[in-house]
Amino acid sequence: MAQKPVLISGAGIAALLLARSLQRARIPYRVFERDASIVFRAQGYRLRLSPEGLDAIEAVLGPESFQKFYDNCGKTGGAGFAAIDPLTGETLGGQHPTVSSEALTSREGKIVGISRGNMRTLFMEGCEENVRWSHHVVSYELTDSGVRAIFADGSKSEEGSLLVAGDGVKSAVARKLSDGKIKVFDLGSRGIHGQAPTTAFKALGEGVFRFVDETSNPAGKVFLITNVRPDEMNDPNVQFGWTLGASPRVIKPPNEDYTIVGKPAADIAKSLTASWHERVKPLFDNMNEKESAFWKITCSDPEGVPEWKNEPRVTLIGDAVHAMTPAGGNGANTAVRDSALLGRLLAEAGGFKEGLTAEYEKEMRVYGSAAVKASYGQAESSFGVKIDASTQLLQGEYTAPN
Template identity: 65%
Template sequence: MASITRKPILISGAGLASLLLAQSLRRASIPFQVFERDASISFRAQGYRLRLSSEGLDAIESVLGPEDFQKFWDTCGQTGGGGFAAINATTGLKIPEPAKDEKAEKAEAEKPKLPKESLSSRDGKVVGISRGDMRKLFMEGCEPFIHWSHHVTGYELTSSGVQAIFADGSKSIEGEMLIGGEGIYSKVARQVSKGKLKVYDTGARGIHGQAPAPAFKELGEGVWRITDETNPKGRLFAITNVRPGELDDPSIQFGWTMGAQPGVIRAPNDDYSMIGQPAAQLAKEFTEDWHESLKPLFEQMNVDEAAFWKITCSTPTGVPEWENEKRVTVIGDAAHSMTPAGGIGANTAVRDSALLGRLIAGAGGFAADGVTKTYEQEMRVYASEAVKTSYGMAKIGFGVSIDENSETV
């Protein structure tokens, strides 16, 4: 009996979700091709350090297996402490929890609350890893099948498969399936959902940056939220995760994330694709009156890695339903964009990769009936809850508010 030649699974985008899915397929000996619009993995700044939840770590471990997950785990930083400690930006002092009288506590208890956030995920530690390191680890072994400078702008179904369409009008080879993982601007997501998948601009903006570990020495170990309530430019905050054992090593860099309410952080010419000097300069201006113990985070930053970012979010009511297409589906931010609050987005994205990879492998790499449908049904449950939580936290932290009539990206 002649063997059946399998067409590759086509993957649009080479972000975290796409690369972990590729890794899952590689380990199941299922052919795949990845198409990424950037020219290389180092084409742009990689952004902030990601905090991994128990669910995110479980998903990654299920794909990588014991040996390679250990390598991943050893690359992660593990920080002690189970929650944020707040610091006043101008005094450099910790902000104590406000005392409450009995009436205030009762009123607070009656208010609707979001699920309590747990920062620690394994061994009582806060586990984090830089986006760049995460991408490199997920990419290992997949490099020959990644095509850089290939911007996917849509797809075309054929009688026996699917082809990706690129920005120059050319098409990919025929694939068995196409998985859209190219982020919030995904054209695959818009096409397969017939416009039902939307990403809203919350209006809030932020800046990512990083600096050598010794710049964080006066902060010490912990997950810190630095708050500036009196800045004349507007209310600001910055979050950073300071890991132990590395504070004397200038070759290691820690990251920080600055955020603000809508209208406070503005990129020159409203161009939020800018990286480097414009973002670094603005961060320094915002923090010029901060306490001396905090200034090294910004004065010593790696200017090349500074970057602006828009705070976007999918429909807060949950991931919408669309007519299922057995050969095409979406993962990660293409399916469910989230605010950075709680670090929920990346953890949900890797759950997508693990789930879909497992279903494709179970079908032998073929677009069997039920693969994308089962994936989408299961994904909508956990992703809708994640979007709701992420948005709720951002309403409190960033002061954002969106609805179905808000501006989309």
């Protein structure tokens, strides 16, 4: 009998890296993504890869494919964040409170990063024929010997041996599987991602920079992070990105629609930084407005990944099980660890077997919970966010269909 495929909901970085793991192990799989293509939506800010994240990616891709991936990553000198006062343009040092002691290097003494879009494209190589676009998974049903994904139009997938949800913070599969125990909170803080030609960054020099403005906006703190890579500085085909964030209620997208892209986001970014120094202003004066996009800060319960009754045929990876704030860069690195772990267990077993998802979830809960707690703690101190009784629940409740 032909082996039933592993069904994967979502085509984000965790889902596509798991697909690569299954492809390499010659285990059949299908990926279902609600978007119409890989370039359907804005790809978000640049991701910094930790030693653990790089190790996980290397374990999945193997030596040759990993080298190609690593060659596509940007490498920046410096051990951690350098701080620039956005109002004076002064480079700060010593024990200034905005200078982070966080170590950012991961390999060869360099800070390694890559855009989310490039990462997805590289992970998907060789998997294209198994990706089904415009397939929005909204639920699942168990069969006598497998599982089927249920799509938004009411149709169902072929029978699979296992369903893995890697479809983000609003995963319907996660809500059903955990019976609402996985809770994701909207922390009320919004940000803006932008891009500008490399020439706009020349006055900064090489490094990963953090700017913090605590005085010019009465509503609260505004901060910016960017990465200047000297090897790409003179390439006219490259644009560097920056990420602007703020305390809750400082950045307000029109109609609270954070999916808006383009000029509305660019205009707010320029307004919030109008008083910033001429050393920094080129990042906004020369920005590619059409690439501007809002993002919101969400986080799973900082108490960690909850326990739920294990379902052998269904499990979760990435933001679907442990959503994190951008503080500390934990989210993507933890997501690829999920893919590497689950992919290894499936490869060692030659496909699905009883007890496999329980083994995966037991190990994932340990490092996943630690990462969520660390991410929330850093966001609490950096962004001024707080989960309390008034915090809006983005995802959690689950009501079984009639």
